[in-house]
Amino acid sequence: MKTLLIIGYVWPEPKSSAAGSRMMELIHFFLAQQWKIIFASAAALSDHRADLACLGIQEKSIALNDSSFNDFIADLKPHAVLFDRFFTEEQFGWRVEQVCPTALRLLDTEDLHSLRHARHQLLKQSQKNIDSEVARQSVNPVLANAAELYETMANDDMAQREVAAIFRCDLSLMISTFEIELLINYFSVPPQLLHYCPFLTVRKAQALPDFNERQHFISIGNFRHEPNWDAVLYLKHAIWPLIRAQLPQAELHVYGSYPPPKATQLHNPKQGFHIKGWADDAFDVMKNARVCLAPLRFGAGIKGKLMDAMQCGTPSLTTAIGAEAMHDGTPWGGAIQNDLENLAVAAIKLYTDQSEWQKAQDCGLNNLENYFLNKDYAQELKDRFESLEENYELERQQNFIGSMLRHHSLKSTQYMSQWIEAKNK
Template sequence: MKVLIIGYVWPEPRSSAAGSRMIELIELFRAQDWAVTFASAAALSEHRADLAALDVPEVPITLNCDSFDTFVSALQPDLVLFDRFFSEEQFAWRVERACPQALRILETSDLHSLRDARQRLLKAAQQACSSEAEKHQQGAVSATAVELFNVMAMDDMAQREIAAIYRSDLTLLISDFEQQLLREQFGVPAALLHHCTLMLIPTATVQPSFAERAHFLSIGNFRHAPNWDAVLWLKQQLWPLIRQRLPQAQLHVYGSYTPPKATALQNPKQGFHVLGWADDAHAVMVQARVCLAPLRFGAGIKGKLADAMACGTPNVTTPIGSEGMAGELPWGGAVVKDAQTFADAAVALHEDQDLWLQAQANGARILAERFDRQQSGQALVERLLALRANLPAERRANFVGGMLRHHMLKSTQYMAQWIAAKNRGAPGTSPEPQDKSKL
């Protein structure tokens, strides 16, 4: 099978969980002896994966340009995977026109509209506070599925994202919570969704003991809004509470694309160290005694917590952080909602060896039972092959998707063609509109 992946960005497995997941998918496809090509309109990034080592050609493409039509027509892929719904909006209509029989698969990474809804709920709660101190005390968003639906249903991003899900032959979801939300609240048919836990989580071969480890650790891509909010909450509220109990405690904060506003938080006297990029996340993770992930909003699966479990490092997080990972299994650390409980749990794990060892064992069990790479990969391959074998019937059953492709993508198609004509200098075109978010 010939596979084309259209990435919103080039995969960076050392920077983000989304990058790790993309490499895992590529490796799975290559293991089937499928030919894979990766294309993206993004600028080449400093930390991108070496796709050539996986025998995967890199093809730069251009938004709103007919050159993509020439490229995809010549390639004639059997399967096209869109990395995030933005890519589906931009390129799916072109793929359908040039390769109508190609499977169109949407990889969500996480539900962007869910993350956005939770971020807006957090901001609303903070805006209602009477002081800065009260804002810092706000815990993780705890909205129910019904409450989330009420926030998301009339929102532009949710409508765009779920429309992309309907237009696709299959959508891959990494979180079973998100699959349930789409099915039960938005009414998306189960036939359009596939829960796939594939992630690149190699277990660290050497795991130092409790006594051999020291300090707390926090890690995450600073360009990801939930991670930046977590660092701010650590600095303003959580770390002072921990240091009251453990005056000599040290926190090492790592993250790719560290901005000046993050390095400005550095304060060695308070034990707060902003160390920036970690070339090997596992190398620093196995040295820490406890991982802190105070995520107040977000979506998907948290790669940092999977990495912590793989390194035998217990963690403290929120229900947002643990969502979709453990099922009914006990957590590999502690899951808490508010600042004081978070600090208490962090201190307890740092100081109590028996508690620490039990949390470590819980984390290993979660990875073994919930993130079985072989089982998850085989299930996805079988689903894709079955879908391809029965594609005409599957598409007939998805009437809503066909309707959306017929109507909604026409506006995207015509706008893209107008921009392409403008860029070629065709007569009768006017300046490009300012709002490009819907193109």
């Protein structure tokens, strides 16, 4: 039986975030291929983490900047190591190569962090020198094109680090076609280093409630994820007042894990703005809502909340960033708008016009079928991984830049880590 070591940036929490659900999908994928899995993380154990033990997966707490990891992986001798986001590859990649040089190195990017960071910086620039909170939170989404994004990212430390990690790994799992095209066309990443792997588990809710059985607007997302928190502020200060002026009895229910005090303080029933916090079942609350609001002003990847909305037959209102890499130009299951007035108008129409609502639901279900269910992505991942196993020496030889980066940049990471370890002793 082959062994896979997953090094988690955090312990997977599928009920807290799309990233947690994504990690559990990959775990189930490798279990289906009869791999033995060990999940290791330097993060603190979470009360909300998935029960990996019930799946036969060993949990291992590891330490940063500590050579005990070398002893651990030397005993384990994994056939492959999956790094959860580029941060873990930076911390542990050189140790894996040093102790287990033949182990395949996989990177699950989740989303392209440097792209999200660049868009966030552009949003902050557009908000600069605006004193009023309402005016600052009324700034519209970032709409920079690929060339403009590259210009912002090219000299950015995070982009350099993340792209270097992609080059150093044998294969990076990508969830967004836009990000693949950006990496290939602007960062010169060889296509064979990237594998498109969107959500592997897509389901359609059964017995969908109809228009009249649903009520309220819904917004949902982990409050610790900056694009989600920013969208809540955009709703609170700019969009929701416009909706509420036309629909004085409407309510917006804002769900999300880890709500901080600054979020709960926004709770205002008189304004119809309800901070609900944790959802016991995100699918259930989405299925019973009439319209999903996801006005993301920056971000990356594909959005779990919008996938849930399509699966639940819930029309969604989002921006070009929210819908990025989630459709191929076919009609969206709701509306895509990029300024607050049009966002509000579209939200009101979806909420009040049953025929528009039904049309949007049909478009969402069609998009789900045609864009996400038209291929067996699990089988494609299985085929690509088997090819990599058979030809990894040749593929590594062809990736000279990756080899060069492992030789140079990981040396600095290694020496810094060893210096920290010696200092701590």
